Amino acid sequence: MRILHVYKDYPPVIGGIEGHIRLLAEAQAQRGLEVTVLATSPDRRTSIDQEHGVRVVRAGRLGELASTPISLRLVRQLRRERADVVHVHMPYPLAELAELTMGGGRPCVVTYHSDVVRQRTWAGLLGPLRRRFLRRTRCVLATSAAYVRSSPTLSRMRDKCRVVPLGVDIDRFAEPERTVRSPIDVDGQVVLFVGRFRHYKGLSVLVEAMTRLDANLVLVGDGAERARLERQIRHSPARSRVSILSDVTDEELPGCYARADVVVFPSTERSEAFGLTLVEAMASGTPVVSTELSTGTSEVNEHGVTGLVVPPDDPAALRDALHTLLADTALRQRMGRAASHRARASYAANQMVDATLDAYEDAL
Numbered sequence: 041m042r043i044l045h046v047y048k049d050y051p052p053v054i055g056g057i058e059g060h061i062r063l064l065a066e067a068q069a070q071r072g073l074e075v076t077v078l079a080t081s082p083d084r085r086t087s088i089d090q091e092h093g094v095r096v097v098r099a100g101r102l103g104e105l106a107s108t109p110i111s112l113r114l115v116r117q118l119r120r121e122r123a124d125v126v127h128v129h130m131p132y133p134l135a136e137l138a139e140l141t142m143g144g145g146r147p148c149v150v151t152y153h154s155d156v157v158r159q160r161t162w163a164g165l166l167g168p169l170r171r172r173f174l175r176r177t178r179c180v181l182a183t184s185a186a187y188v189r190s191s192p193t194l195s196r197m198r199d200k201c202r203v204v205p206l207g208v209d210i211d212r213f214a215e216p217e218r219t220v221r222s223p224i225d226v227d228g229q230v231v232l233f234v235g236r237f238r239h240y241k242g243l244s245v246l247v248e249a250m251t252r253l254d255a256n257l258v259l260v261g262d263g264a265e266r267a268r269l270e271r272q273i274r275h276s277p278a279r280s281r282v283s284i285l286s287d288v289t290d291e292e293l294p295g296c297y298a299r300a301d302v303v304v305f306p307s308t309e310r311s312e313a314f315g316l317t318l319v320e321a322m323a324s325g326t327p328v329v330s331t332e333l334s335t336g337t338s339e340v341n342e343h344g345v346t347g348l349v350v351p352p353d354d355p356a357a358l359r360d361a362l363h364t365l366l367a368d369t370a371l372r373q374r375m376g377r378a379a380s381h382r383a384r385a386s387y388a389a390n391q392m393v394d395a396t397l398d399a400y401e402d403a404l
Contacts (some may be wrong), residue, residue, distance in 0.1 A: 041400065042074045046135045048109045050096060054261070055081040055236055056316045057129060057153050060206050061092075066164040067393045069093030078117055080109040086117075091102035099123075108133055118142075125149055125400045128177075130277045132155050133170070140173040147403040149396075150174065151204075154313040155191050174200070180181035181396065183314040184336025190310070198304035202399055205336070206314050207392030210384050213323035222295035223288055229255040229366050232300035232326075234293070234317045237263030242306030242331065242352065244269070249306075249359040250278040255366055260296055262286040297324035302365045305330040305337065311329060315340055319387045322346055322379035327372050328360045333364035340387070 043065075049055065051062050061077060067073045068279050070093060079086060081098035089096050115138045115315040124133035126148045129134050139148055152174075174180060174197060181204045188194045188201050224230060231250070235241055243265060250257045257278065259269075266284070273282050288296060296301065303321035305312075305328060314336040321328050322340070328347035332338050348364065350357040 042122060042124045043068055043076070043127060043400070044121050044125070044134070045077045045127045045129065046114075046118060046139070047074070047077075047129040048077055048132045048135070050077050050098065053082075054208075056314070060316065061129060063209070063389055064393060064396065065094045066092045067389060068397070071393070071397075076116060076121060076123070078121065080111045080114055080170050086113050110134065114138070125403055127151065127396075127400075128168075129153060136170055136173045140169065140176065141402055146252065147400075148177045149179045149181065149399055149403050150177045151183070152187075152194060152201075152312055153183065154193070155193060171196075175304060179399045181399060184339045185369060186339050187313055187335050190334045202395075204392060204395040204399070205340075205387055206316055206319070207387050207389040208316065208319050208323060208383075210323045210388050213297055213320050214325065214380060214384070221292075222299040223285055223292050224258050224296055224299045226256045226258070226283070229301045230299055231255050231257045231362055231366075232260065232296060232303045232321075233257070233306070233319070234260045234296065234303070235305075236261055237265040238311075239265060239271055240307055240309035240311040241265070242308040244272055244300070245308065245353055245355050245358060246304060246306045247276055248355040249273050249362065250282065251276060251359075253278070253359060253362055253366070255281070255301070255362070257282045258296070258300075259284045260286075260288050260293070293320075294324065297326055298323050300324075300326050302326065303328045304345075304358070304362065305341070306329055306352075306358055307333060307337070309333070310335050312337060319383055322383040323387075325376040325380040327375035327379055329358065329365065331358075342378075342382065345375065347375055 049058050051058050065075045065077050076095040078097045080101040084100040086100040087098045099111045099117050101109045101111040118138050129151050180201045182188045182201045183206050185203050273279050303326050310333050318328050318340045328341050330341045331352040332349050338349050341347045348361040350361045
């Protein structure tokens with residue numbers, strides 16, 4: 041079977057969707073499928089590489105509009121690629137519209153990662169075409185039942201949706217390589233955030249919540265909000281206890297989770313549809329604090345069992361939850377064990393790959 045994954049970016053670009061596509065594509069290649077990923081290049085050059093059994097085409101981009109890479113080469117390449125199943129990862133309007141113009145001659149499966157939240161004007165203009173594209177697809181994979189219920193788009197096409205939670209390599213985080221030293225080098229308890237520094241991640245709320253907590257905050261990642269975040273940290277009473285690590289490697293990441301006492305996920309908007317960081321932390325046996333967004337995050341982190349869930353954009357509530365876990369070793373250990381069990385039972389990568397291949401077979 042020939043599979044073509046299409047999305048705007050692919051590693052080394054860092055992000056939850058990008059990491060998910062790499063894990064899925066490489067796992068499919070290991071099972072003997074012929075897998076290609078079509079994404080955009082960071083510049084105008086187009087490259088074709090073989091990476092861990094996956095053919096990766098990075099099409100040269102002309103620029104960016106409303107956070108969407110514009111690439112005519114990607115559109116041309118999409119038309120040329122031969123595939124038994126095209127797997128489009130949404131949202132990426134350019135790929136959606138390009139595949140729509142193909143006329144529906146080849147099976148198309150979609151993973152619907154998130155509604156378009158911030159670019160509402162564009163979402164309104166493109167909405168009818170996107171809904172037409174989704175109606176033409178054979179199957180829509182949603183990452184949680186909660187997102188199907190709460191999404192204005194998915195709730196209108198529930199019969200076409202199939203819930204396939206994102207997965208991770210559980211053993212990679214449950215048994216981190218002992219020879220790799222954790223890049224976190226601080227004394228005392230550690231509150232850890234891992235992810236891109238984006239507007240909806242709630243990082244300003246998190247820094248504010250740390251002002252009266254006797255613990256270190258380590259932010260692993262980088263992104264567009266970094267300059268603003270650094271200004272806030274410089275003026276924060278907690279500035280001596282907040283550090284940013286932007287160059288953590290994939291090999292070092294499990295060691296970060298293992299060093300953390302609590303992992304925090306303070307997102308403020310439903311652009312945060314699932315939260316792979318939650319699963320990685322839980323696989324590590326680390327309890328988590330997340331926010332209630334009516335998306336998949338509160339399905340992943342079960343309040344009072346694997347961690348705590350608080351209202352979004354509420355520094356006091358976030359501070360109280362972090363303090364509750366940091367002050368109670370027995371509670372952290374109990375929730376950490378429950379988190380590890382839940383991650384292995386529900387979010388293992390093999391389960392995700394099996395369910396996705398089942399969807400392909402049905403689409404064919």
